[in-house]
Structure formats: C-alpha cells, structure tokens
Amino acid sequence: xxxxxxxxxxxxxxxxxxxxxxxxxxxxxxxxxxxxxxxxxxxxxxxxxxxxxxxxxxxxxxxxxxxxxxxxxxxxxxxxxxxxxxxxxxxxxxxxxxxxxxxxxxxxxxxxxxxxxxxxxxxxxxxxxxxxxxxxxxxxxxxxxxxxxxx
Numbered sequence: 110x111x112x113x114x115x116x117x118x119x120x121x122x123x124x125x126x127x128x129x130x131x132x133x134x135x136x137x138x139x140x141x142x143x144x145x146x147x148x149x150x151x152x153x154x155x156x157x158x159x160x161x162x163x164x165x166x167x168x169x170x171x172x173x174x175x176x177x178x179x180x181x182x183x184x185x186x187x188x189x190x191x192x193x194x195x196x197x198x199x200x201x202x203x204x205x206x207x208x209x210x211x212x213x214x215x216x217x218x219x220x221x222x223x224x225x226x227x228x229x230x231x232x233x234x235x236x237x238x239x240x241x242x243x244x245x246x247x248x249x250x251x252x253x254x255x256x257x258x259x260x
C-alpha cells in the first residue's frame with residue numbers, strides 16, 4: 110500500500126499569518142492534534158501541533174548558567190529556551206509552528222512512512238504531489254489500514 114491509498118484527502122490547513130487562538134480552536138473542534146501550515150500555493154511551510162501550543166501553558170524556566178572569567182557557560186540548552194520563548198509569546202502561526210516538516214510523496218510505501226514516524230518521533234506526515242499538499246497521514250490512518258487489510 111502507498112500513501113495515497115490511506116491518506117486523509119480533506120486536510121484542514123492554516124497559513125503563517127493565522128492567529129494561534131484560531132489554531133487551538135480548530136484542533137479542539139476537529140479533535141486533531143496537528144495542522145499543516147501552507148502558503149497560498151499549498152506548499153507545506155510548517156506544521157503546528159498541540160505540543161507547539163502547549164508551551165504557552167507551562168512556566169518558562171531560564172536555563173541554568175555559571176560565570177567563569179567574565180564568560181557565561183550555560184548548563185542547559187539556551188537554544189531550546191529561545192525557541193520556547195518565541196512559542197510562549199507567539200500570536201501568529203509563523204512564530205509557534207515547527208518549520209522543519211517531514212513530508213512524503215503520495216507514492217511512498219506505508220512501511221517507509223511508519224519508519225519515518227518512528228525514527229523522527231512524529232505523529233503525522235503531510236503528503237505532497239509536485240511539492241503541494243494533497244493529504245495527510247496520521248498514526249490513526251495507519252491503524253485503520255491495518256484493520257482493513259487484516260479484517
């Protein structure tokens with residue numbers, strides 16, 4: 110089986126300029142956990158998930174550091190903190206979304222998609238044709254395909 114055989118074709122999408130409150134509403138109303146971010150030509154430019162929005166609900170922790178000879182040495186990753194601050198203060202999708210998105214072509218075998226999801230620890234993969242979004246595959250789509258094949 111290929112991606113096109115099990116993908117959800119009617120994909121809810123948002124743009125980079127949409128507000129994060131609107132994304133939260135779409136996630137809750139549609140009982141989904143992530144939404145592809147597309148440009149005006151339906152190219153995938155990011156993805157925004159519950160995890161991206163959850164940063165706003167947690168307390169920000171400043172990374173621990175020590176000073177040594179007038180230098181600051183971080184004991185935790187300051188890049189992660191910078192990303193969290195950006196997401197914590199985000200009002201638009203472009204500030205909260207994940208920009209590095211794993212996409213697959215519609216003729217990608219399901220086995221390879223499962224490997225990608227497991228190795229990258231992701232829950233959904235947008236499906237593209239000629240670089241444009243045509244569907245999405247979630248873990249649930251893969252489970253449904255197993256039931257169909259074995260049922």
